[in-house]
Amino acid sequence: MAYYVIPNEFHYPLHHTRPRFKRNLENVLFYVSSEISRIGKETKVEFQNQYMNSLKRFPGNSTSTKKTLDNWRTEIDALFGLIYYDETNASPTKNAKELADNQDLVKFFKRFSYKFQYPSGALKNHFIRDYIKKEIFFRPGPYIIKMLNDAEKESGIRCGLSKVEAAYCIFNDLRVTRDQRAPLNSWELIKDNRLKKLAYNYTGDYVRYAGDILDYLVIARMLKLNPDGKYYLNKTESLAIERFCQPDKPFTEYETVDINSTSVLREINNLNNSWINYMNEEIDDDYFNTDVLALITGDSTDEYIALKDHLEMLTNGEVNPKKIGDIGESLIVNHEKLYLKLNEREDLCHLVKLIPTDLAVGYDISSRGLDATSKYIEVKTTASNSRLNFSRFHLTTNEWNTADSSRGNYFVYRLLVSSEDVRLHVLQDPVGLYKKDKIRMYPKDGADIIFDPDECGFSEKLLFV
DNA sequence: TGTACCCGTGAA
DNA sequence: TTCACGGGTACA
Known part of the structure; x- marks a missing residue:
């Protein structure tokens, strides 16, 4: 069996914070956002105490170790930007409050997958540094939606993408994440690999990050997962698709970081709040409303x-x-x-x-x-x-x-x-x-x-x- | 040494 | 094969 491999010089697997609740995603997010909103603005210590107690009360968590609950507290927040920290206080962000108030998970994930990018503040500072150094800039949501949309427009037929293909032909290839290869060219590669009947050396860890993003796009109703294991555009979301194909300004503040400075990590750390603010910025909602x-x-x-x-x-x-x-x-x-x-x-x-x-x-x-x-x-x-x-x-x-x-x-x-x-x-x-x-x-x-x-x-x- | 994403590994 | 626990690890 012949396998497709990414040429070494372009091979750079991307990673992001793993969710801890894929089997119970909706209940966890509704719970977490409403608890965060309920706690409101508090000193950091008080906020964390109350939040920890909330997490402990979540069904199934009563026997979890403190280590695990600490991981819940920090990772869910890091990925979705639900808490804003200043020097002394912690408070719920706009996204957290909106999810708690409006109970609209579809919209929440539309906004999340529209904005999420590499590098992003969800990561540890030294990972961000490495991505900046590699000159990586990649918005997976808009990229995938645009690719499928362009492919369908060009061919006139429905086009589906598998998790493995997304990992090998998009996510882990610097020609996409650094060199901004046109989405349609990635689609050409995928089609070419299919024609040549090339297989992918499938391992869970290697594809899980690409898979996460595809799954988030499904929750956002931007994609549909069909029984053939491929993700297809959800055509009923034409307004949102249009928006994803022409995304507005990304988060660019990492460009200001001096990568050779001895204080890079601190500079990056200082941008944490800007990232949270970016994730919670008002955007043109008409495109993202749930139908x-x-x-x-x-x-x-x-x-x-x-x-x-x-x-x-x-x-x-x-x-x-x-x-x-x-x-x-x-x-x-x-x-x-x-x-x-x-x-x-x-x-x-x-x-x-x-x-x-x-x-x-x-x-x-x-x-x-x-x-x-x-x-x-x-x-x-x-x-x-x-x-x-x-x-x-x-x-x-x-x-x-x-x-x-x-x-x-x-x-x-x-x-x-x-x-x-x-x-x-x-x-x-x-x-x-x-x-x-x-x-x-x-x-x-x-x-x-x-x-x-x-x-x-x-x-x-x-x-x- | 504490913190907070990272990620090996076993379980489902 | 997928997913989450909880120990791992690098930074502060």
Whole structure:
């Protein structure tokens, strides 16, 4: 068997911080970001103490050693830039707060894979130094998306890339990472290797870093992993693809570092905060918003258009939400109206109303039951690329108080939208459920609630057309 | 000597 | 083959 090898002078394997939770990525990131946000600005020592305690409480971590938890604390943060450190204090970054507030993992990973680059502040200083010395500059996300996009444009057919090919023909070759080889030329090499039936000497460690980035692009819904083991462009994300193909300014401050100075490492260290700021900089969000309707309707263009039109009508053309929470609310307004209509209470439909947030009434929607009793509905929406345990949500103090005063009239509609399914679970009277010991509640700026969907409330099919 | 990504290695 | 624990290691 003939193998493809990268010529020695161009061979330079890239590396980045390994994730510690690929099997449980979504739960860990939602948990970590909400804990970091909850702790807020504290002195470094106090912040680390509280954060360590949080990590220890994460399911499965109670028996982990301090060493392992320290590694969790520092590595997850290093990779995703969730904590900002100044001389004395630590505080949650914008990305951490946004992930905790908006529960939009898709968007979080879009931004991450758009910005992530080599060299980057996620690495140890001496690695950064080595990359600067080698004159490496590489943004893997935009590179891969552009390569597949250009390849499809040129050939007119779907083009897929495997992990090994990404490692051998892109990541670990200085002709790409240093010499900025045009993406299409990398694609030519991949095609050529396929034609020649060259194999790759496959080892887990060698491809894992390229594999990580490809997997992150899947969570970002930029790529789809097909059963053939290859990663393909997700064509429904045309706006984001366009953006990835023409990325804005990268992080260039390492260019200012004098590589021959005796204090290189200190100079690099001084740029740590700039890197965190770069990762958390405001970017043109319109390109990166998660298309919840696309998640719901999957590949069906007809259903997508029908739903979009319908919601636009319902909300007077205001369906271009910045937040998935907003579209979750409009979906539930729609759901309630359809439900009443299906049960011959169309007369009550006009009473289903979205309540403006600034009224701070402690719920999102006022609706009616089939017997015309008032329903106060709080919608909790989460968007994700894959199915995750959705049995956790947060109520603010205001929401919890309203739930307490309204009791049986108060409903939480837990909505999970992912490419695999749409789940809606309804909990009536959360305060009562708590008092009857049916759900767990931890007071934390309001209430963190954990419920067992099999034990309480009921699942409902989201009505949307 | 403590810290914080690095990464060998066993487990799933 | 993939992934995460926890010891490894280089810097501060």
